[in-house]
Amino acid sequence: MRQTLSLITVVVDDYDRAIAHYTNALGFELREDTDQGGGKRWVRVAPPGSRETCLLLAMAGNDAQRARIGDQTGGRVGFFLQTDDFHRDHARMLAQGVEFLEAPREESYGTVAVFRDLYGNRWDLLQLES
Structure with a gap:
């Protein structure tokens, strides 16, 4: 059996x-x-090179949904954007005005920094060690 997480x-x-x-x-x-x-609308976006998983951008349709915008994970990092070149993508994102909540740091598993999307959702930009 094969299953795939296709949309978030x-x-x-x-x-x-x-x-x-x-x-x-x-x-x-x-x-x-x-x-x-x-x-x-049915709106799907994905990082370049992503083959299976996309984000489904769903417009809030009521007050309960509007209240969740930007805090879908209770303030925790809920999304992980893995890259093959952390420093390239970090620099490009900074130039585009993306708000990073910390400086890049080296961890045992790779290079990482937390950023917020337009709505306040927390993401990790992550390059794993090879």
């Missing part, structure tokens, strides 16, 4: 603003943007 939902306040952030600031690719009617 990130609740956002505006589709176009979210697409701009994930594609410009984080360098993701827009994989799909399909109008579903009634103001809803």
Whole structure:
């Protein structure tokens, strides 16, 4: 048996603003943007080279969902963006205005730094040791 984690939902306040952030600031690719009617869209973005897993950008549809924007994991790092060149991507993201919460650090498993996306969700930018 083979299974794949294909989508992870990130609740956002505006589709176009979210697409701009994930594609410009984080360098993701827009994989799909399909109008579903009634103001809803099916929007998938993914890091370049990602073959199976995408983020599904889902616009909040009620107060309960709006309250979760940016805090889907209770303030913990909830997303891990693995790269083959930490320093290249860190520099590019800084130049795009991405907010890093710490300086890069070397750990036993690799190089890492925590950043926030447009909504405040915490991410690790991570390059694993080979």
